Amino acid sequence: MARKLIFNIFRYNPQDPHSVPHTDTFDLEETESMTLFIALTQLREEKDSSLQFDLCCRAGICGACAMMINGRPGLACHTLTKDLPDEITLMPLPIYKLIGDLSVDTGTWFRAMHEKVESWVHTSKSFDPQAEEERMDNALAEEIYELERCIECGCCVAGCGTANMRQDFVGAVAMNRIARFIMDPRDQRTEKEYFEVIGTDEGIFGCMGLLGCEDMCPKHIPLQDQLGILRRKMGWSAVKQLFRRS
Amino acid sequence: METLFTDVLCIGAGLAGERVAVEAASAGFSTICLSIVPPRRSHSSAAQGGMQAALGHCAMGEGDCPDVHFEDTVKGSDWGADQEVVRLFVERAPEAVREMAFWGIPWNRVVPGRSAYFKGGKEFEKVEATEKEGLIAARSFGGTAKWRTCYTSDGTGHTLLYTMDNKVVELGVTVHDRVEAIALIHDGETCTGVVARCLKTGKLRVYLAKATLIATGGYGRIYRETTNAVINDGGGAIIALDTGVVPLGNPEAIQFHPTGIVPTNILVTEGCRGDGGTLLDVNENRFMHEYEPEEAELASRDVVSRWMTHHIRQGLGVKSPYGDHLWLDIRHLGEHHIKTKLREVEEICNNFLGVDPITQLIPVRPAQHYTMAGVRTNKDGAAYGLKGLFSAGEAACWDMHGLNRLGGNSLAETIVAGKIVGEKIVEFLQGYEVQYNTGVIRDAVIRQQERIDGLISGKDGNENVYEIRNAMQNELMDRVGIFRNGSDLQKAVDNLQEIYARAQQVGLRSNGIGVNPELTLALKIQGMVKLALCTAYGALQRTESRGCHAREDYEARNDRDWWNRTLATWKEGDDLPTLNYEPATETVELPPAERGYGVCKIISCDGEIIGEE
Numbered sequence: 001m002a003r004k005l006i007f008n009i010f011r012y013n014p015q016d017p018h019s020v021p022h023t024d025t026f027d028l029e030e031t032e033s034m035t036l037f038i039a040l041t042q043l044r045e046e047k048d049s050s051l052q053f054d055l056c057c058r059a060g061i062c063g064a065c066a067m068m069i070n071g072r073p074g075l076a077c078h079t080l081t082k083d084l085p086d087e088i089t090l091m092p093l094p095i096y097k098l099i100g101d102l103s104v105d106t107g108t109w110f111r112a113m114h115e116k117v118e119s120w121v122h123t124s125k126s127f128d129p130q131a132e133e134e135r136m137d138n139a140l141a142e143e144i145y146e147l148e149r150c151i152e153c154g155c156c157v158a159g160c161g162t163a164n165m166r167q168d169f170v171g172a173v174a175m176n177r178i179a180r181f182i183m184d185p186r187d188q189r190t191e192k193e194y195f196e197v198i199g200t201d202e203g204i205f206g207c208m209g210l211l212g213c214e215d216m217c218p219k220h221i222p223l224q225d226q227l228g229i230l231r232r233k234m235g236w237s238a239v240k241q242l243f244r245r246s
Numbered sequence: 247m248e249t250l251f252t253d254v255l256c257i258g259a260g261l262a263g264e265r266v267a268v269e270a271a272s273a274g275f276s277t278i279c280l281s282i283v284p285p286r287r288s289h290s291s292a293a294q295g296g297m298q299a300a301l302g303h304c305a306m307g308e309g310d311c312p313d314v315h316f317e318d319t320v321k322g323s324d325w326g327a328d329q330e331v332v333r334l335f336v337e338r339a340p341e342a343v344r345e346m347a348f349w350g351i352p353w354n355r356v357v358p359g360r361s362a363y364f365k366g367g368k369e370f371e372k373v374e375a376t377e378k379e380g381l382i383a384a385r386s387f388g389g390t391a392k393w394r395t396c397y398t399s400d401g402t403g404h405t406l407l408y409t410m411d412n413k414v415v416e417l418g419v420t421v422h423d424r425v426e427a428i429a430l431i432h433d434g435e436t437c438t439g440v441v442a443r444c445l446k447t448g449k450l451r452v453y454l455a456k457a458t459l460i461a462t463g464g465y466g467r468i469y470r471e472t473t474n475a476v477i478n479d480g481g482g483a484i485i486a487l488d489t490g491v492v493p494l495g496n497p498e499a500i501q502f503h504p505t506g507i508v509p510t511n512i513l514v515t516e517g518c519r520g521d522g523g524t525l526l527d528v529n530e531n532r533f534m535h536e537y538e539p540e541e542a543e544l545a546s547r548d549v550v551s552r553w554m555t556h557h558i559r560q561g562l563g564v565k566s567p568y569g570d571h572l573w574l575d576i577r578h579l580g581e582h583h584i585k586t587k588l589r590e591v592e593e594i595c596n597n598f599l600g601v602d603p604i605t606q607l608i609p610v611r612p613a614q615h616y617t618m619a620g621v622r623t624n625k626d627g628a629a630y631g632l633k634g635l636f637s638a639g640e641a642a643c644w645d646m647h648g649l650n651r652l653g654g655n656s657l658a659e660t661i662v663a664g665k666i667v668g669e670k671i672v673e674f675l676q677g678y679e680v681q682y683n684t685g686v687i688r689d690a691v692i693r694q695q696e697r698i699d700g701l702i703s704g705k706d707g708n709e710n711v712y713e714i715r716n717a718m719q720n721e722l723m724d725r726v727g728i729f730r731n732g733s734d735l736q737k738a739v740d741n742l743q744e745i746y747a748r749a750q751q752v753g754l755r756s757n758g759i760g761v762n763p764e765l766t767l768a769l770k771i772q773g774m775v776k777l778a779l780c781t782a783y784g785a786l787q788r789t790e791s792r793g794c795h796a797r798e799d800y801e802a803r804n805d806r807d808w809w810n811r812t813l814a815t816w817k818e819g820d821d822l823p824t825l826n827y828e829p830a831t832e833t834v835e836l837p838p839a840e841r842g843y844g845v846c847k848i849i850s851c852d853g854e855i856i857g858e859e
Contacts, residue, residue, distance in 0.1 A: 015448055015760025032567070033509065035598075045712040049764035050756035054283075057475040059512040060597055061404065061590065062287040078597040099424075099446050100761055107284030107423035111415065120412035121350040133344045135380030136355050142586060144352035145398050148405050149589075152286055186350060219593075 003030040005081060007043065008089040009051070013100045023089075024048070036076035036090075037065065040102075052101035060218065063153030066093055067102050073158035075218045093158040095167075106154050110173075117174050117197050121187045134186070147180040147226065149219050156223060159212035168202045172213035172223045175204060179226040182233070195237045204234045247691055248451045252278045252420075253675060255439060255455035257427045257482055260288035261403070261657065262639025263461030264410045264419075265664025266671065270457075271417045273672040278453065280425045280442060282477055285411050289463050289475045290660060293403025294590055295517035296385060296395035297661065298654035299339035303356050303381040305372045306363075306393035312336040314391050319652060321841045322389045322546050324793035324803060326496065326618075326648020326811070330833040331625050335646050335662050342661045343382060343396050350409045352398055353382045354587070364522020364579060366535060366542050385587075386520040387653040389546035389843070395654035400515045400590045403657055410661075424761075425451070428769055430458065430485050430635070431690045437635035438682055440485070441694045443769070448760040450694060452687060456680050457634055457671050460486055460621050461664075464640040468778045469614035470719035473506050473513040482641045484773030486621045487780070491631035493813035493826070495622035495643025497777070498784035501651055501794050502728050504550040506613025509568035510598050513615065514591045514608060516653040519543040521587060523576040525554065526607065527562040530573065538843050545843040548650040548794040551612035552844075555728050558611070566609065573607040580604075612728060616640065616656060618647040618794070619781065622813055626674075627667030630813070634680065638667040645811065648830065649793025701768045702758035707751025711768045714752065717745050718778050726782045731798040735786035742782055743821050746775045780814040780823045787825055788812065791847075802847040802855070805838045809851065 005028050012021040026043050037058045044051045056064035058077045065076040068091035070084065081088070096104035113119070150173060157163045157171040178198050181187040198204050207227055214224040254270040256263040259281035271277045281288065302310035315336040320327055347353055358376040362369050387395040398405040414421065424445035431439045431452070439454040462482030466474030486492040504525070505514050519525070524532050525543055535542040537553045545553075554572055557563065563570030576584060576591070581604050584592050588603075595601040595608055621637035622630045623644055629635040638644070639660045646659060700706055725738035749772045758765045790804035791797045809830050814823040840846050846857035 013760050016757070033598075044763060048756070049712075049754070050759075050762055052761060052763060056283055056287050056477055057289065057292050058510070059292060059594060061292045062283075062289075062475065064283060064287045103761070105424075105446065107421075110284060110286070111421065111423075114412065114415045118416075120416040121348075125348075127345055127348045129341045129345070131344075133347045133382055136352075137380055138355035138357045138383070141352040141355050141398070145401070145405065148352060148398070148408065149401060151291075151404070184350065184352075186348075 003086055005030050005039070006087045007039070008087065009102065010091045011101050012098065013050070013052070014098065015100070030081055034081040036069065036079045036081065039081060040076060052099065052103040054103050061151065063151035066153040066155050066158065067091065068093060068158070073155040073216050075153060075155070078218065093154055095157055095163055096154060106152070110152050113170060113174050116170065117178055119177050121181070121184065122189045123186060124188060144180060144184055147176055147183070147221065150176055150221050151219055153218060155216040155218055156213035159216035161208050161210040161212060162206050166206065169206045170198065170203055172227060174198070175230055176221060176223060176226055179230055191233070191237050195234055198230065199234045199237060204230045207231070249454060250278065250451070251454050252276045253455065254457045254459065254671060255280065255453050256459045256461055257440065258288070258461035258463060258641065259285035259421050259423070260290035260461065260463055260639065261407055261410055261660035262641070262664045263459065264414050265661055266459050266461065266638055266668040267419045268410070268413050268417060269665060269668025270671055271419045275672065275675055277419050279414070279419060279421045280427055280453070281421060281423045282426045282445060282481065284423045285414070285421050286407060288407060289478055290407045291404045292475060292513065293657050294400040294513065294515035295387065295520065296397035296402045296654050297343060297406070297657040298387065298390070298394045298652065299343040299396055299658060300336065300392070300394055301340050301343065301382055301384065301396065302392070303378045304383050304393055305374050306386065307384050310392035310394055315339065315394060317836060318390045319646060319655060320836045322650055322652040323648025324650055324841060325805070325809065325838040326499070326793055326830050328625070328645045329831040329835050331644050332646045333835065334625060334666065335659065338662050338666060339658050342658070342665055346406060346409060346661065347382060349413055351405050354397055354399070355380050356383045367522070367524045367532060367578060385517055386544065387516055388519065388544045388550065389541070389652045395520065397517065399586065400517050400588050406657060406661065426481060426766070427485055429690055429694050430489055431687055432489055432632050433683060433686050434491060435633060436680065437632040438680055441690050445761050445766070448762065450691060452691060454682050454687070456675055456678055457636060459667070459671070460629070460635070460637040460641050461639045462641045464617035465777055466614045466617065468718060468722055468774055468781070470723040471506070471511050472614035473503055473511055474614070479770060480774055480777050481770065482637070483621060483777055484770060486629065487776055487816045488773060489632060490816060490818055492629050492635065493622045493631060493815045494619055494780055495645055496649065496784070496812050497619045497780035497814045498788055498795050498812060499618035499649050499793065500614060500781060501547060501616035501618060502551040502612040503547055503615030504554055504612050505574050505610040507594065507599060508566060508571040508609040508611055511613040512594055512598055514574065514594060514610065515588070516547070518574055518576050518588060518591060521579055521583065523574055523579065526573040526575050527557060528564045529562070533557050533562070541843045546650055547653060549844040551728055552796055554612055564609065571609045571611040574610045575607055576603050577605060616651055618649065618651055619643060626670035627663065628670070636667055636671055638663045649795055697769065698758070698765065701752060701754050701765060704753030706753065708753035709748045709751045710755070711752045711764060711771050714745060714749050714771055715767065715774065718742065718775050721745065722778055722781065726785055729796050729798055730785055732786065735782060738782040739779065739786055742775060742779045746772070746779060746821055749775045776816055783823055784812045784814055784825065801845070802849045804849040805851045806849050806853050809838065
């Protein structure tokens, strides 16, 4: 027999002067292969059409639907209800500004992050449309892709001890982005320039090593390794700069 | 009313919209992109397999050039494409791939030496040349004579979109995410911007622009079973159609992708078959080679989807609680290949099916995937009917795909068309000035505010918007699908007209305050049903079979009477589109002939009957 699922969902519409933050409870009959995407859509269409949440690709590719699922950040679209208990509590991600109910403003946060870490290839060269492309070893291309797979869902930030305490912490997602560019020979930034971006308490030295990021990443990006490599690199860079100064 | 001014307004911040924005901003024009989601969540990110460009670096791509790409694309389109546009596209595609490499794409590269590859389930060997080491590699895709599809594992759309958005950030282009354009501002001759609804607050806002671009992608969500994201509901096509003067090109041209997984319809890439994966039936036998001896699993998508449907109708599908399906087999490609080149496929199978594709079969069947249909533009990307309005990418009917798009040509189109249309907009803006008519702007805003107020108050009725959407989706799915016939299409048109009448009587159940999702859909539902009617009615009138449009009652491709493009406009107050036709192509480099795959039955331009009876 199908389970009856109980959903406790955070509700608040900041645009409605009569709305106060509270929890609504809904029940829903579980169906085969039900995901939280299916459940939430059904709740909206059948029980409360004002329910706000972010769902987009429903395939674990776009990163839109991150939320707190029974206290842990995760993607609603690829969370199967069969892996959850009868009672499911859904809250919006922390850190990001609330838009309403389960919907948060990741767009503004990520744009600011991209600007801060200058998330693009820095080069003095200009593109020559007639020329053959620069060569790259395939193994290196695959290594870059490994880090490029990040979908910027925000789960690593929501699960980060430091980010939950200090708003200016850039989070594993930004560190991963920098690691990706350090690896890429097309980016001509020097170690010193990278250091200026993340060699601070807002960056790599703010990381307490709790590694909630690694545990929460739905794409299994090797964040622990990258944080370790960056810490070592930036540590050396700091030491070198100390000597240069003296 | 909050009003913003810009030179260029891109509606949509997926690959096409952002590529146009990059071009305009690089030329010094102020540019704003609107997007209903943060830009990196756009559906471009879900494109997996790759981007076609005739670089010819890999062994199996040797001898490739734009001419071969041209021929493949025109055949793929079943001669529905505009050949001048196809030529423009194929010539610029290699440069576009290299430019993306320059901006940071980690394209897979040529590894010299011997390596194995699979075709039709059998193993073969190829030798990559030492002098090509490290150049951009390519994989095989359907309907292509050469391995031409450049890729980054099976996350090609993702890397392209992230790199493009990096460029947008670098150039400081303004992106207003969570803003939805709900009406174009125009006086019947010139487009001067949009009325938009902020999806962070629910408030209306006006954007005034010298050039407005529609790059909102496709609208697969008018179908029940689609690979598309939930955001692909036709916003851009709707506001174009609502003008009454801008036509949609070939609204009947809807692509079904052979391999949506069952039951969620999530896409698994054509790269699976390109890399040697096979399709199996209930007896775990291959069947595509029996229908298509040459191309087998790698015929064009329209052809493979039809044979799959046919095979299921023969009783050879696999029974499931979600209806019959077939199997996709990539087991023989091996763990290493799957874990490096088909990573998303592996994750999707693990997460959504509980299937390990390294050892198990993947349940698949055709699902709606792509709209070749779109805002009709000329070769510069300028929309028919309104000056100052442009369109690019899947939202547009530019028209390089005709009645069937080849896999790998959609990502390529977004980048190449984005670049070309961007250049043309820059040319258009040189010395161009526009008069903003405050009366026109005021009327447009009032009209939208009244729609919102009416939906909230329920003054037109209390029809449930979700029920109407479901009815529309079912109608298209059941009667305007892979195989079509006159009586079903007529019934679909009749039923959709009724559904359209109900769509005009929608009232909200909730209070509509702020970013109310019910209101967001209610504002679009009439437009979505209009798109559905354009598709069904266009399909009813086209009494031939071409590309994806397969009429069981008119099986031949009829070049004598139907070598043309449907143009659908919608006059205010009507409950059907007005259809006109134009020649499919003015330039003919490649005269109509056999495609080399699919059922060959042709009525030629001079009335000769070619092929099977």
